[in-house]
Amino acid sequence: MERRFLKTSFVILGAILAVSFILLPVHAEARNIKVGIIDCYSGPAAVFCEDALNGFKLALEEINKKGVCGGKIEFTTRDTKFKVDIALNMAKELVMREKVDILVGTINSGAALAVSDAVAKKEKVPFMVWISKTERITGEKGHRYVFSTGENTAMAGKAGGVALSKKPYVKYWVGGDDYSYGHDIANAAWRNLKALKPEVKMIGKSWWKPGEPDLSPYITAILGAKPDAVIFCTGGRSMTNIMKAVKATGMAEKLPIWIHTGTDHAVLKPLGAEGPEGVMGTMDYHFYYPETAANMAFVEAFQAAYGGPPGFPAFHGYITAHFIAEAYKKAGSVNTEKFIDALEGLKIASPAGELEMRACDHQVTLPMYLGVTKMSTKYGCVISTDIITMTGEEVLPTCEEIAKARGK
Amino acid sequence: MGQTFTFAALGSQFLVGLSRAMILFIISAGMSFVLGVLRVPNVAHGSLYMIGAFSAFSITNLLGGGSTGFWLALILAPLVVALVSLIAERSLFCHLYEREHLMLLLFTFALMLILGDLVKMVWGADYRSIMAPELLQGSVNIFDSPFPRYNLFLLIIGPLVGIGLLLFSNKTKIGKIARAAAVDREMVGAIGINVSWVFAFAFVLGCFLAGLGGALVSPTMSVAIGMDHDIIMEAFLIVTIGGLGNMWGALVGSLIFGLTQAFGVLFWPQFAIVFPYIAVVIVLTWKPRGMLKSVW
Numbered sequence: 001m002e003r004r005f006l007k008t009s010f011v012i013l014g015a016i017l018a019v020s021f022i023l024l025p026v027h028a029e030a031r032n033i034k035v036g037i038i039d040c041y042s043g044p045a046a047v048f049c050e051d052a053l054n055g056f057k058l059a060l061e062e063i064n065k066k067g068v069c070g071g072k073i074e075f076t077t078r079d080t081k082f083k084v085d086i087a088l089n090m091a092k093e094l095v096m097r098e099k100v101d102i103l104v105g106t107i108n109s110g111a112a113l114a115v116s117d118a119v120a121k122k123e124k125v126p127f128m129v130w131i132s133k134t135e136r137i138t139g140e141k142g143h144r145y146v147f148s149t150g151e152n153t154a155m156a157g158k159a160g161g162v163a164l165s166k167k168p169y170v171k172y173w174v175g176g177d178d179y180s181y182g183h184d185i186a187n188a189a190w191r192n193l194k195a196l197k198p199e200v201k202m203i204g205k206s207w208w209k210p211g212e213p214d215l216s217p218y219i220t221a222i223l224g225a226k227p228d229a230v231i232f233c234t235g236g237r238s239m240t241n242i243m244k245a246v247k248a249t250g251m252a253e254k255l256p257i258w259i260h261t262g263t264d265h266a267v268l269k270p271l272g273a274e275g276p277e278g279v280m281g282t283m284d285y286h287f288y289y290p291e292t293a294a295n296m297a298f299v300e301a302f303q304a305a306y307g308g309p310p311g312f313p314a315f316h317g318y319i320t321a322h323f324i325a326e327a328y329k330k331a332g333s334v335n336t337e338k339f340i341d342a343l344e345g346l347k348i349a350s351p352a353g354e355l356e357m358r359a360c361d362h363q364v365t366l367p368m369y370l371g372v373t374k375m376s377t378k379y380g381c382v383i384s385t386d387i388i389t390m391t392g393e394e395v396l397p398t399c400e401e402i403a404k405a406r407g408k
Numbered sequence: 409m410g411q412t413f414t415f416a417a418l419g420s421q422f423l424v425g426l427s428r429a430m431i432l433f434i435i436s437a438g439m440s441f442v443l444g445v446l447r448v449p450n451v452a453h454g455s456l457y458m459i460g461a462f463s464a465f466s467i468t469n470l471l472g473g474g475s476t477g478f479w480l481a482l483i484l485a486p487l488v489v490a491l492v493s494l495i496a497e498r499s500l501f502c503h504l505y506e507r508e509h510l511m512l513l514l515f516t517f518a519l520m521l522i523l524g525d526l527v528k529m530v531w532g533a534d535y536r537s538i539m540a541p542e543l544l545q546g547s548v549n550i551f552d553s554p555f556p557r558y559n560l561f562l563l564i565i566g567p568l569v570g571i572g573l574l575l576f577s578n579k580t581k582i583g584k585i586a587r588a589a590a591v592d593r594e595m596v597g598a599i600g601i602n603v604s605w606v607f608a609f610a611f612v613l614g615c616f617l618a619g620l621g622g623a624l625v626s627p628t629m630s631v632a633i634g635m636d637h638d639i640i641m642e643a644f645l646i647v648t649i650g651g652l653g654n655m656w657g658a659l660v661g662s663l664i665f666g667l668t669q670a671f672g673v674l675f676w677p678q679f680a681i682v683f684p685y686i687a688v689v690i691v692l693t694w695k696p697r698g699m700l701k702s703v704w
Binding site: 042043044045046047175178204205206207208209211213214216217218220221223224237239240241244245248249250251254266267270271272273274 | 414416417420421424425427428431473528532533534535536537539540545546547553554555556557558559625627628629630632633634635638639669670673674677678679680681
């Protein structure tokens with residue numbers, strides 16, 4: 001046992017030495033910044049995580065050409081298999097053994113919260129969350145060592161609430177996946193809508209299990225109840241299922257529907273001509289909008305490298321790398337506390353315009369794009385059109401609300 | 409909730425529930441058949457259903473993604489699954505029939521994990537989607553509410569499969585042998601019938617139905633990894649409340665499951681998820697061995 005351990009240690013040591021020789025030809029004295037990525041690279045969630053990783057890698061290519069603090073940014077990945085315990089072990093291993101400077105991940109909200117609490121906070125290692133959408137990460141569970149470069153349910157719900165409050169609908173039906181993401185979106189949307197327009201009424205709610213294969217019974221029941229508008233809170237596989245059911249029942253022609261990520265290209269592309277038109281959706285990134293030079297350049301580079309357009313996770317991965325690089329440059333050295341101080345309030349240029357890492361909650365001020373699905377002959381599927389941009393400041397909870405949520 | 413439900417609302421909800429029950433019937437009848445004849449609780453049945461859906465996706469796309477592609481996929485995808493199951497039966501299952509149930513359960517569970525990973529290797533982890541043929545797109549108005557044409561199609565195909573199974577088990581020789589083997593397999597072997605091939609046939613037929621179920625649901629939902637886990641639980645419950653190994657029990661179980669879910673959605677939408685499971689609890693308390701005669 002001991003011999004095997006020794007042997008493994010030697011192999012690992014050898015590998016580390018070999019890697020450092022390859023990567024450190026010029027600045028032997030300046031050290032590289034090590035990023036440890038924990039995310040789900042097996043199972044259904046892998047599509048999103050690989051997209052995020054690709055965005056991250058693309059940014060590193062640009063960043064490492066010039067280098068950061070005399071060194072480069074390198075990374076290593078660990079597969080969490082969408083499990084909280086594995087994510088925790090991997091994060092600890094990366095911190096203890098690999099001695100990473102920063103942790104990055106993950107799509108699983110439970111895992112993100114656990115790592116934030118048990119590793120980042122305890123070991124004082126910065127943790128940047130890039131896909132998980134739970135608002136608790138930078139909300140009530142936020143702390144000095146955790147950051148989010150993704151959108152969250154509070155932002156999505158506020159975007160939906162603000163958008164719907166400008167419409168004439170009064171009677172609403174809310175339906176969604178019966179797990180935390182679905183409920184969080186529903187709560188946030190309803191809280192904001194009710195605050196902005198007190199006369200709205202919720203006439204009914206339906207919850208189904210995530211991935212529920214046949215949603216038609218739910219839709220016929222909702223149509224029977226005759227609400228003015230419907231809020232659907234679905235994610236993952238249920239997104240496709242709800243879009244298909246909406247199309248098959250012709251629901252979008254009868255009722256206005258808002259679905260956060262209802263305009264996500266990853267959902268709409270596989271549906272092709274079967275994507276329903278007229279569904280309102282919100283999204284924090286589109287590769288086809290805004291048509292700015294910065295976005296087009298990013299999309300082109302991504303497309304050339306990975307053979308397809310970037311999804312929202314790729315965008316998050318890309319900005320994560322740039323936030324890391326810029327913060328170290330600003331800090332001037334590879335020092336964790338200086339890095340955090342530099343990252344707080346840092347502004348970077350991104351494909352979606354200037355973004356800020358808010359100092360009060362460590363949440364990136366991502367914009368939200370509200371649009372309506374419409375068939376596009378260019379892409380062969382429905383895409384978001386008539387897009388209205390809501391700025392990050394508009395959709396984020398205020399710093400006072402965050403302070404209240406954290407019980408200060 | 410104090411609201412009254414019109415006849416129309418009840419009617420349309422009944423129909424959507426019925427169409428869901430048809431899918432569940434096709435899948436669980438296959439599972440029940442394998443359970444009855446082979447005494448194998450096949451946990452990998454859900455994986456075969458998933459392979460059916462993915463095959464339907466590939467075949468449809470290979471043939472240009474149009475209506476013809478879909479109709480051919482509906483026939484070919486279950487045959488792909490049948491082929492996979494034939495290989496599995498001849499190479500693995502046929503050596504294991506004499507083992508105890510726990511072993512078989514563990515074995516099929518392992519097979520489910522392996523097949524799940526194989527699907528990921530072949531098709532990747534992306535969400536896939538295929539379109540229903542033009543004829544079955546959109547909806548018709550029944551009871552004053554839109555009813556998807558595709559569900560109407562399911563209402564026709566379900567009974568057709570049922571009649572096919574009825575004819576098979578009552579009119580064909582191999583069907584009769586399979587039924588006999590379900591009741592007393594030693595006796596069937598004793599009168600000189602090659603039980604091994606009867607078993608192989610029964611297994612392949614059961615899996616064919618799983619593949620057919622997978623191909624049939626593929627236009628209504630996202631074809632993705634994880635489908636296997638979603639269906640296997642429901643299929644097991646249906647087979648249990650219907651009566652283990654009894655194909656008509658699978659029909660009764662599917663009707664109970666599909667209809668309680670549809671009406672649950674109407675009466676108490678927030679807690680609709682639990683309705684079918686409450687029905688399962690009630691049935692098993694009242695009739696612990698299932699609604700119809702269990703072969704065990």
